[in-house]
Amino acid sequence: MIMVTGATGNFGRPLVTELAAQGRKVRALTRTPERAELPAGVEPCDSAAPDFAGVSALVLNIAGAPGSTAALLGAAKAAGVRRVVTLSSLLVATDGEAAAEGSTAAIHRDLEEAVEEDFEQWTHLRPGGFASNALQWKAQLQAGDVVHGPYAGACTAPIHEADLAAVAVRALLGDELLGLAPSLTGPQELTLAEQVEILGAVLDRPLRYQEIGPEAAKAAMLAHNSWVQEEMIDSLLSFLADTVGRPALVTGEVERILGRPALTYAQWAEANAAAFSALA
Numbered sequence: 001m002i003m004v005t006g007a008t009g010n011f012g013r014p015l016v017t018e019l020a021a022q023g024r025k026v027r028a029l030t031r032t033p034e035r036a037e038l039p040a041g042v043e044p045c046d047s048a049a050p051d052f053a054g055v056s057a058l059v060l061n062i063a064g065a066p067g068s069t070a071a072l073l074g075a076a077k078a079a080g081v082r083r084v085v086t087l088s089s090l091l092v093a094t095d096g097e098a099a100a101e102g103s104t105a106a107i108h109r110d111l112e113e114a115v116e117e118d119f120e121q122w123t124h125l126r127p128g129g130f131a132s133n134a135l136q137w138k139a140q141l142q143a144g145d146v147v148h149g150p151y152a153g154a155c156t157a158p159i160h161e162a163d164l165a166a167v168a169v170r171a172l173l174g175d176e177l178l179g180l181a182p183s184l185t186g187p188q189e190l191t192l193a194e195q196v197e198i199l200g201a202v203l204d205r206p207l208r209y210q211e212i213g214p215e216a217a218k219a220a221m222l223a224h225n226s227w228v229q230e231e232m233i234d235s236l237l238s239f240l241a242d243t244v245g246r247p248a249l250v251t252g253e254v255e256r257i258l259g260r261p262a263l264t265y266a267q268w269a270e271a272n273a274a275a276f277s278a279l280a
């Protein structure tokens with residue numbers, strides 16, 4: 001049995017869907033097991049009272065267990081869980097050593113260390129920005145054609161969560177990623193303004209990105225992500241500021257691990273176009 005935290009989220013949903021499609025037993029943690037609408041065969045479980053009976057592997061996502069990862073890892077160890085796949089962050093690879101307390105890099109670095117301390121079999125997935133971050137623009141794009149956000153020129157290589165999930169499946173079911181922490185990105189460098197342009201082309205709408213100041217952006221990001229702390233947003237904004245005018249890291253690790261090209265931002269936009277229509 002594989003337990004997945006954050007199972008209804010951007011990363012967790014494609015992951016549990018793929019695991020179920022492969023016939024694996026999956027226990028999906030959620031705050032609302034009664035209405036989680038999970039794929040057939042996936043067992044919902046209250047994230048406030050995780051049931052580790054029969055669990056051999058855990059997928060750990062801070063978003064699904066804010067403030068309780070230590071307790072979760074302790075319970076997993078006591079229950080004899082053998083393997084942990086951590087959803088970490090590329091920022092651990094780029095900024096982990098010198099990261100300020102409370103920053104995104106430090107939080108994920110500490111999580112990785114806690115996992116390594118207690119479990120022999122581990123893999124840390126270190127993704128860069130998710131393509132699904134575009135969902136934070138959903139309300140704006142349902143209301144009009146302008147996205148207001150920080151740093152129009154911030155440049156990253158967004159990863160499609162289906163690719164991240166596919167790598168997680170490899171880490172759970174095979175041994176080739178044990179003891180590794182792959183840095184995972186999408187295949188193309190894109191500024192935030194270019195991401196909105198691609199979204200516009202896919203949606204056949206004249207979308208444009210309008211830059212706003214970091215304080216206004218911070219307030220919007222806090223409202224969109226219920227589990228994040230202010231320090232995390234500050235570090236993310238400062239990361240975005242640093243990427244302006246610089247080439248983004250494109251690692252090629254997704255293609256190397258999966259043996260096929262990484263999915264593009266346009267493919268993500270096509271798969272998620274319905275989310276941005278006025279009725280979604």
Ligand SMILES: NC(=O)c1ccc[n+]([C@@H]2O[C@H](COP(=O)([O-])OP(=O)(O)OC[C@H]3O[C@@H](n4cnc5c(N)ncnc54)[C@H](OP(=O)(O)O)[C@@H]3O)[C@@H](O)[C@H]2O)c1
Nearest residue numbers: 006008009010011030031062063064089127128129130227
């Ligand atoms: N976004 C990025 O660009 C990026 C880049 C690198 C790393 N990461 C890392 O990826 C993780 C986020 O993954 P994600 O986008 O898949 O997460 P998510 O979709 O934001 O959240 C996952 C699930 O967590 C549950 N949840 C949300 N708030 C909660 C709370 N306050 N208490 C308990 N459960 C809560 C929700 O499920 P229920 O409502 O069903 O309980 C939600 O579906 C973070 O660790 C982040 O640092 C993100």
